Amino acid sequence: MAIDGVNTELLARYAPRPGRHALLPDLTPQQQVALQCRMLHREGYNDHIAGHITVRQDDGTYLANPWELTWGELTASDILRLDAQGRVIEGDWNITPAINLHMDVHAARHDVSVVIHNHPEWGSVWSAVGRVPPIYDQTSALVDTDPVRYDEYRGTVEDGTLGRAAADALGPHKWALLANHGVLLVANGLRQAHLRAITLEWRCRMAWRVELLGGGTPLPAAVATETGQRTDANGFPFLWEAMAREEIRRDPSVLE
Template sequence: MKKYDGVNKAMLDRFATRPGRKPLLPELSEKAQVALMCRMLIKEGWDEHIAGHITYRLANGNILTNPWEVAWSELTASDIVTLDPKGKVIDSDWNVTPAIGLHLQLHAARPDVHVVIHNHPHWSGIWACMQKVPPVYDQASAYCGVDLPLYNEYEGTFEDESTSMSAVEALGDAKWALLANHGSLVVGKDLRQAHLRAITLEWRSKRAYQVETGGGGTPLNDAEVEKVAIADKNGFPFIWEAMARKELRLDPSIID
């Protein structure tokens, strides 16, 4: 059985289903959860002015996304846009990015993918521009395993359908990717899983850059990474809720 910091998978499963005496979060609409995700990730380095988009496919096939005109740092639940599976806006006067095609194609190609995140993050963006994959130097960098594809056929922005489809095909069944000279892409089965992957990618990239500019170190080998990677299907217990509470303390209006 895999171990994580002295705690085995069965223990993680038990903790994930026992949140303690108080609710970890108030009841949140799906739009509120997407708005919170944007606020949470901007604090993790996923912050490039008004760039970037998150899509969240609902059980009925419709898709929630952030509007083009509004920065992630100012989003509230009422700003989140609902799209049909083809990308038509259902319930908003806001616009959506022309690059939404990448997300729609990913959702169509990957039934397992209900969340897609793309932006030009600070630290993983550096590695994408260097066209290198950051090594894993510490435990937090290893949360989501080793494999990190680098899509290195930059042909422009993702407004072009053939360009975005080539990125979809290059991603294959991977959970994330670096987009050379562009940014980063993360997918997940739900918001919790996608959040862990997004923050792990940025932490891994930041730590690797710090270590290598500081003189270098010895990366963990693949076997060591797999030993400390989080095997629990729900991700790291309680971290999504903790980061969401942090944002709600700063701005309770996010969920309005």
């Protein structure tokens, strides 16, 4: 099975030898999105029914999680298909009124296929204080740039004007802290989106703990940048598959 956004040469070098088990069974796009939601929910993207993931498909449609379900309970059959205007064209649930934020980002960023917005546990802390957390450890450095800050919170993003303002604030960047709100990030595939999402939440949590103890010494900027360029661009080998397997072991119905 191929997950987009990965260094395929690196995976091939360390692929299981003949007779060994595959890292994962073949997965449909809907199963991949459901697993992504489950994995990120466990990492702190768990603000009840808030938050949404959209993934552009080759035919110009988008897969998305439904409004009514938490990221920790949905299954592959719950995943919706949307048209380019964000209207449900396949599926039994509703889509969030804030989907306009995603459609605006997708329309502006043809270089990305995945958009994630949520109010994660630790990212929301730093968005509330309007600071970008320092990088205090290697895991916090797996993405090579700082998130941008959007400092003007004027309401929820289902308002079209406010959603477009948040999308404009992201600009060409990989991720953003939305003041008094949450986080917004984009990626060229689910693997890269997962790495960016968990790196941001880890970085926010680690920095809070370090500063609670009085502060520490951040990684040298050059080291952090080199680490992030290597891992964010090529994908962290086998990480997405390992976390997906854990979710399947916990609840095989996620694939149904």
